[in-house]
Amino acid sequence: MSIQVHTHITNHIATIAFTSPEHHFMTLELLEAIQAAFSKLARDPQVRVIILTNSSPGYFITHYSLDEINQHMQQVRKIKALTGPLFPVSVRLVMALSKAIVRLDRFPSVRNVIDRAAKYNFIETTLTYARVNRFLQQVRNSQKLVIAAIGGNAQGFGMELAMACDFRVMARGDYYLGQIESLIGLMPGSGGMHSLTRLIGEAKAIELSMLGSRLTADEAEQLGLIYQAVDEAELAEASGQLAEKLARKSPLSLSYIKQGIHKGHKQSFSQALAQDEVAFVDTASTDLAAKAYQNQQASQVGGKTINVAFDHQEASDINEE
Template sequence: MNASPHISLHFHEQVATIRLCLDDGGYMTAPVVNALYDTLRSLQRQPGVRAVILTGEHPGTFITHYSLAEIHRVSAPTLALKPWLRGAFPLAIRTTMALARQWIRRDRQRPHEGRIDRWMRGTPVEGALLYARANRLIRTLRHYPLPVIAAIHGDAQGYGMELALACDFRLMARGRYRLGQIETLVGLIPGSGGIHHLVKLTGSAKAAELCLLGMRLDADQACQAGLVYRATDPDALEQTAHQLAQQLVQKSPTTLSAIKACLRDSESSSLALSLARSEPRFMDAACTPQSLACYTQQQQQLAEGKTSAQYLEHQSTLNLNDAAGPAR
């Protein structure tokens, strides 16, 4: 059963498996964000579904990271205004994001890419709308009434890691795949709850190590750090995910939903507040010469036939300021 060109949806024994169908490179984009959000909402209305598995359509793929091409396309109008706004830039971003969060509430009544989206294309508001929807998806997963298992059979970096961290369980296949907040390697910051979740899962010291250095962990390292529930052999990943899902299906759905709510209540600060605070910081980082230089370098290296993994290995030893000049 296909929910959209970007999602395939399968049901088996009260478990819904959502498979992400990403373009070459495994990059997350706005259409996939919107399709996944719509799919999760529709599953809530299906009484026969008791648990959800989120994975990639093909072995070896999950979410490499959010598309840098899309980030820099929608950031360009804001970048042009930044020198003029100067000290008012954070206030302008907070105001624009607040408006975007209000506007995307209309998504429930009408399809994405509605009239407001068409009017705002090519303006700073377009980026705010995309960012607000990306963060709404994180909140949706974090507050989802059903247990959600991320079965990671590929790289889960940047927004891919943030999406996985918003799930209740993470299973990861061993191999060449990496989990990591790689934003510092591309001139950005974790802008969709990554820092919030890492601090709570690993403590501030480990979170600082992962985020400031852009460390990328394999399955066993991620499991040891407490970021992954279980590391598995690649051939056993889906079976392990379904076994875990069946354990959850056997529990009372009301009980599971209540426990999830209690776990959220026990957190000292809300994800919504964390996201709101990170929004101007993320947009500030996206509108820097360092970020633009990283995107240009990535496109050049991909055009030369290098993979995303090779590009990130290169970035981990690079001084971003050398390529872009002093930060502003």
Template sequence: MVEFSKNNGVGFLTLNRPPANSYNRDFIEAFGRGIDQAANDPEVRVVVVRSALERFFSGGADVKAFAENPPDVNMAMVRRAHEVFNSLAQIPKIFIAEIAGHALGGGLEIALACDLRFAAQGEYRLGLPEVTLGLLPGTGGTQRLPRLIGWGKALELMISGQTLTPEEAHRLGFVERLYPDRDTLAQETLRFAEALARGAGLAIAHIKRAVYEGLDRPLEDALRLERELVEALFYSEDGREGVQAFLEKRPPNFKGR
């Protein structure tokens, strides 16, 4: 259901549960194992989350399973999904969602849990339509979407169940990059990921931590965290190498320490 692979410093988590990558507890557990593999592999510095299916990134939670299960079983899956999705923010590697098909409900929530979202133009939709089932986006959507695009527009989308085209999602800002087709998306996402993997991994990890932790703190506390993290970089081998390489007008050789 979720395959981990790697190449040239980039890890790939490929979702593959036909017909729509709809997820149940087993899928969530498989996704969690894939995340752990990527997180614990020292050769992997950037991770791309993508789909093996042509029409779907992920259609979200398996509604048929929701209907068949009692509420306590459904809630056990929701709690586990929270643990798995939340782990992405704690891992000092960049996760990129590569979207070229429908990303709906929990499927979009997977993408929202990633650090960045790159998409291809196409005839598919993105959104959080759980309200049409009498539910709410329960695996992070009510919290992550407002943090990306502001609470007013996010609230409007969630209470209406409206879905968006990739172009609309890009204009609103929860898709960071939009490419003309699936092939270009894959090529450019790989190009971006490989460049990050060759870059200042320690600085990237510190930037990610500063952003995620800082957003939940008062400004002065967040600025204190920023000072602590940049001080650590001044003392790091990468920090010294980056400054020296600039002075010597040569490419830096970052080692992640």
């Protein structure tokens, strides 16, 4: 059985269900199939929320394929031996070149020429790496809200992908969430350490990354690393319910919140506030906000308390009002 990636859309919620026969490892082939589906949904104005999940029960992304990594490193070891102390500089320069080159991937004929020229070369490794990390950046920066529905091991790159999503719902079972790279002589290469630091703090990020500690769903929930731990049979329903809550809110509002939080930690408070000022005025001046205000006023005139009125707003679809 080859890799499979399927999508379906229901009530503004899109699900990307993927599976891989090779122990559910991530490979470049699987990643780019998921990315193609994600990119199409990201452009669909009817889609408000995207769920990423493995269609095979008991799995998510075990980790990135070590076979694929090792194949690439055979060429890299030769370069490392040749460049000696200049190796880090070499990597930095070739990675910068690769990030520029992969912008041409939207032209298939050009990409084919580049890939043939780079075959069995150092730059083949850096091109692959640039493509892998580009997808995580795409998920993180997408205006759509993204939920990882984790039904199995999410380790190494699997955890990094899950943390690039806005929400994580994980099933309880005999599997784990963890940055396990240190257990096999590596380090997290796709932002895992930085995501952990932002989500649960520096001390815990150091602990989990250095020790390669693996967490159950309940342990991850207690740390605040995931939104919800659920029984295995409830994963699809719980993820769907969360997606429905998000889909009922203003897509513009949630997009601004997502981007503001991601960008704000890099800025001074005054810079972040200046960014928020533009976003607030933009959202407050929409027809959706005006209708929501009118509904809130009508609820209070009708005798509902403020709290009851907000309960109604929470349960209603602001886009359909």
